[in-house]
Amino acid sequence: MDFQMTPRQIQLKQRAISWTEQMYQYELECEMNNGLTAEQHEKIKHSVIDHDLAAINMPEEWGGAGLSVLEHAIVSEEVGKLTGALWDTLWRPANALKACTPAQREEYLIPEIRGERRDAVAVTEPQAGSDPQNLRTTATRVGNDYVINGEKWFVTVGDAADFIITLCSVDGAPTMFLIDKDLPGVSVKRVPRYTHTFVYEHPEFIFDNVRVGADKILGEIGQGYELTRDWFVEERIMIAARTIGAAERATLLAAEWAREREQFGQPIVNYQLVQNMLAKNAVDIMTNRVLTYQIAWEADQGMDRKMLNAKAAVIKLGASEASNRCVDNALQIFGGRGYMRENPVERLWRELRVDRIWEGTSEIQTLIVGNEIAKRGAEGLLSYAGAVRR
Numbered sequence: 001m002d003f004q005m006t007p008r009q010i011q012l013k014q015r016a017i018s019w020t021e022q023m024y025q026y027e028l029e030c031e032m033n034n035g036l037t038a039e040q041h042e043k044i045k046h047s048v049i050d051h052d053l054a055a056i057n058m059p060e061e062w063g064g065a066g067l068s069v070l071e072h073a074i075v076s077e078e079v080g081k082l083t084g085a086l087w088d089t090l091w092r093p094a095n096a097l098k099a100c101t102p103a104q105r106e107e108y109l110i111p112e113i114r115g116e117r118r119d120a121v122a123v124t125e126p127q128a129g130s131d132p133q134n135l136r137t138t139a140t141r142v143g144n145d146y147v148i149n150g151e152k153w154f155v156t157v158g159d160a161a162d163f164i165i166t167l168c169s170v171d172g173a174p175t176m177f178l179i180d181k182d183l184p185g186v187s188v189k190r191v192p193r194y195t196h197t198f199v200y201e202h203p204e205f206i207f208d209n210v211r212v213g214a215d216k217i218l219g220e221i222g223q224g225y226e227l228t229r230d231w232f233v234e235e236r237i238m239i240a241a242r243t244i245g246a247a248e249r250a251t252l253l254a255a256e257w258a259r260e261r262e263q264f265g266q267p268i269v270n271y272q273l274v275q276n277m278l279a280k281n282a283v284d285i286m287t288n289r290v291l292t293y294q295i296a297w298e299a300d301q302g303m304d305r306k307m308l309n310a311k312a313a314v315i316k317l318g319a320s321e322a323s324n325r326c327v328d329n330a331l332q333i334f335g336g337r338g339y340m341r342e343n344p345v346e347r348l349w350r351e352l353r354v355d356r357i358w359e360g361t362s363e364i365q366t367l368i369v370g371n372e373i374a375k376r377g378a379e380g381l382l383s384y385a386g387a388v389r390r
């Protein structure tokens with residue numbers, strides 16, 4: 001067993017660190033103005049391209065960086081340190097777009113890889129959250145076209161995106177459609193404010209008799225949940241990596257502060273109650289980081305999809321819950337200064353909360369793990385990398 005990073009991985013990590021460090025300058029402005037200017041977005045875009053970090057999840061043959069899942073996780077851990085979700089300016093096309101036809105690829109995916117287009121994914125609806133089977137958005141066949149009606153909520157990047165990958169029901173069959181945002185009938189209902197500050201918005205969309213051709217179906221009719229699941233698996237591993245990166249940053253800042261800050265005549269790090277919080281953070285970060293790497297590596301080995309789904313749930317659940325504990329401890333160590341929005345730890349504390357909710361809540365991740373054990377036993381899940389069933 002060799003736990004050492006390869007020279008390629010080290011070089012990649014350095015590139016991700018370098019980009020992340022360049023992005024720190026935008027954090028406060030993003031926080032205070034609830035986003036960045038078009039000019040700043042343009043500069044960031046060039047920086048992503050210069051660091052060779054555009055579309056890291058897409059194959060090189062289509063112009064992506066062609067990283068493995070493990071390499072992708074290494075980058076995610078670094079960029080996850082950023083506040084304001086600036087990590088999301090490093091665009092990664094939804095992996096459902098791998099199901100594009102050659103014509104769709106030319107129209108949507110390749111321009112997105114180049115940074116000229118941007119997708120948003122719309123699955124959630126007012127009635128369909130944890131249970132996407134409750135889907136009410138319909139795509140009804142009319143001649144050669146489909147007419148789409150429905151409402152989608154929490155559409156992340158919906159403001160910056162120019163097309164929306166939308167889950168619709170075609171006579172009960174869950175199906176993804178590529179919907180250009182400028183089509184007649186597509187409108188924004190509301191742009192709510194959330195606990196976190198996010199460099200993009202999460203608008204609610206209405207689709208009112210939106211007409212698209214059959215050439216806008218992504219994948220096949222009925223393949224909608226499958227494509228959604230693939231995105232969940234990738235994104236759950238990346239949530240784990242990002243939240244661990246965030247917890248690392250918060251803990252490093254808190255440890256430094258604890259060594260500097262004196263109360264009752266000595267640095268607060270001397271108090272065991274403060275050490276307790278730092279020690280617990282170290283345990284949470286170290287254990288979840290290696291498990292994230294392991295599961296990302298297993299994904300690269302072509303692990304059975306059901307098992308990977310369960311393992312991605314384990315690490316999404318473990319890391320997001322642990323990282324929330326860590327940022328809470330880090331904030332506590334800063335005392336009142338930890339409650340100031342100008343402190344990155346305060347921002348991380350607010351921003352990590354959603355990682356226990358989106359891409360499937362902690363309760364849903366627990367159910368996925370429990371179902372795997374109930375259906376196939378615990379052996380596969382508990383077996384160590386390399387000794388897994390494929």
Ligand SMILES: Cc1cc2nc3c(=O)[nH]c(=O)nc-3n(C[C@H](O)[C@H](O)[C@H](O)COP(=O)(O)OP(=O)(O)OC[C@H]3O[C@@H](n4cnc5c(N)ncnc54)[C@H](O)[C@@H]3O)c2cc1C
Nearest residue numbers: 121122123124129130154155156202357358359360361363
């Ligand atoms: C900021 C933000 C951005 C988002 N971005 C997107 C996006 O880009 N695209 C998109 O499609 N969606 C997005 N979402 C939606 C997100 O995935 C959902 O919010 C999430 O899946 C939970 O659904 P819900 O909010 O309807 O909660 P509900 O499903 O109503 O759940 C409410 C509570 O009930 C619990 N619960 C539900 N079912 C069970 C059960 N069977 N057993 C035990 N407990 C249960 C849940 O865990 C939760 O605690 C986003 C959400 C947020 C907050």
